Amino acid sequence: MIPAPFDYKRASSAAEAIALVSEYGEDAKFLAGGHSLLPLMKLRLAQPAVLIDIARITDLSYITDAGAYIAIGAMTRHMDVEKSPIVLQHAPLLANAASHVGDPQVRHRGTIGGSIAHSDSASDLPATALALGATYIAQGPNGTREIASVDFHKGFLESELSPDEMLTEIRIPKMNGATWGFQKFNRRAQDWAIVGVAAWKRGTESGVALVNMGSVPILATSVSQAIASGASIAEAAQLAAAEAEPQSDSNASAEYREHLARVLVRRALESVQN
Amino acid sequence: MKVTITVNGTTHESEIEPRTLLVQYVRETLGLTGTNIGCDTSSCGACSLHVDGESVKSCTMLAAQADGCQVTTIEGLAKDGVMHPMQQAFMDNHGLQCGFCTPGMVMASISLLKENPNPTEEEVRIGLEGNLCRCTGYHNIVQSVLAAAQAK
Numbered sequence: 404m405i406p407a408p409f410d411y412k413r414a415s416s417a418a419e420a421i422a423l424v425s426e427y428g429e430d431a432k433f434l435a436g437g438h439s440l441l442p443l444m445k446l447r448l449a450q451p452a453v454l455i456d457i458a459r460i461t462d463l464s465y466i467t468d469a470g471a472y473i474a475i476g477a478m479t480r481h482m483d484v485e486k487s488p489i490v491l492q493h494a495p496l497l498a499n500a501a502s503h504v505g506d507p508q509v510r511h512r513g514t515i516g517g518s519i520a521h522s523d524s525a526s527d528l529p530a531t532a533l534a535l536g537a538t539y540i541a542q543g544p545n546g547t548r549e550i551a552s553v554d555f556h557k558g559f560l561e562s563e564l565s566p567d568e569m570l571t572e573i574r575i576p577k578m579n580g581a582t583w584g585f586q587k588f589n590r591r592a593q594d595w596a597i598v599g600v601a602a603w604k605r606g607t608e609s610g611v612a613l614v615n616m617g618s619v620p621i622l623a624t625s626v627s628q629a630i631a632s633g634a635s636i637a638e639a640a641q642l643a644a645a646e647a648e649p650q651s652d653s654n655a656s657a658e659y660r661e662h663l664a665r666v667l668v669r670r671a672l673e674s675v676q677n
Numbered sequence: 678m679k680v681t682i683t684v685n686g687t688t689h690e691s692e693i694e695p696r697t698l699l700v701q702y703v704r705e706t707l708g709l710t711g712t713n714i715g716c717d718t719s720s721c722g723a724c725s726l727h728v729d730g731e732s733v734k735s736c737t738m739l740a741a742q743a744d745g746c747q748v749t750t751i752e753g754l755a756k757d758g759v760m761h762p763m764q765q766a767f768m769d770n771h772g773l774q775c776g777f778c779t780p781g782m783v784m785a786s787i788s789l790l791k792e793n794p795n796p797t798e799e800e801v802r803i804g805l806e807g808n809l810c811r812c813t814g815y816h817n818i819v820q821s822v823l824a825a826a827q828a829k
Binding site for chain 1: 732738739803
């Protein structure tokens with residue numbers, strides 16, 4: 404399967420990428436690792452006229468300790484997130500979730516920014532960043548702005564980013580002292596989750612988000628509220644699907660997905676990893 | 678567009694369409710047909726090769742993205758008629774049946790050992806999750822990789 408023809412441009416800086424996308428408008432798409440976009444293009448579900456390759460913007464590939472949070476450049480690959488000592492120390496839930504994306508070959512190419520900007524509710528990292536209360540930095544022709552992860556996902560494959568904006572940095576609050584769990588239920592090793600859960604807990608504080616339980620990643624606020632009110636994990640997990648709107652498909656009915664969410668939230672919160 | 682890609686140590690300057698996939702480039706432009714196309718959807722790993730020393734699925738990468746990079750295919754492993762230790766380990770341990778997945782398995786396995794030189798059996802199985810063997814011959818494939826790690 405071969406994509407439809409397109410023009411290929413390579414940007415060496417965020418400013419150059421934004422200038423290029425301003426020039427070509429909605430016919431253009433950013434290409435990062437390409438592991439979401441190229442499969443869509445090969446199936447001709449996407450036919451952008453221009454691809455702007457941003458994967459070589461080395462300025463956007465970094466992981467730094469910024470005090471209260473970790474700053475991750477949007478073009479940082481999954482494999483680098485998974486193995487980063489900074490991420491392993493301060494946000495181990497994110498490192499673990501990154502290690503569940505696709506397979507090693509995919510993680511050698513795919514980027515955290517590409518995954519989040521693609522805004523697929525079935526992807527592991529958007530929900531994980533949501534559970535951790537991430538903030539995103541977007542750069543556009545008029546400068547940069549911050550977008551809270553809870554405001555970022557607008558619908559199926561739709562995000563808050565405007566067509567001439569680019570995600571440049573992911574800020575993950577440190578989760579030191581928290582226990583955490585990442586649960587992914589799928590049929591084959593490398594598949595997307597049928598249901599996934601990213602969760603952390605520190606005393607009565609917690610963050611729980613669901614993968615593939617609606618058209619956007621779902622923040623399970625009812626679970627966190629129950630824990631804050633003193634409910635046990637088993638009691639709180641019963642509320643796992645309260646905010647979700649799962650679809651039925653060939654893998655699972657909506658009812659089964661809700662059941663999985665309750666079980667996986669309990670398992671993720673009972674996990675003693677820290 | 679023009680790309681300059683070094684494949685198995687030889688630098689090629691080629692005029693290609695931007696939509697050319699890396700696997701098409703090595704198979705059709707360069708005639709290196711050792712890299713197989715299996716599922717063509719980045720699931721099966723048959724098209725695995727190395728870009729700058731790391732395993733990638735070449736059906737889901739544009740040749741344009743490899744511009745300026747070092748690519749190694751299965752044809753580039755043997756030196757002076759002597760097989761790469763991973764190839765030898767697959768041969769010694771009967772790590773193949775029909776052979777279709779083998780080039781991708783070997784390339785993924787070399788990348789795996791580069792990142793984890795002494796993996797456990799479980800780590801080998803997880804590390805090869807992106808490569809499917811239609812003969813389900815995983816047992817001997819895993820034994821081959823463990824043997825190659827030992828042989829180092």
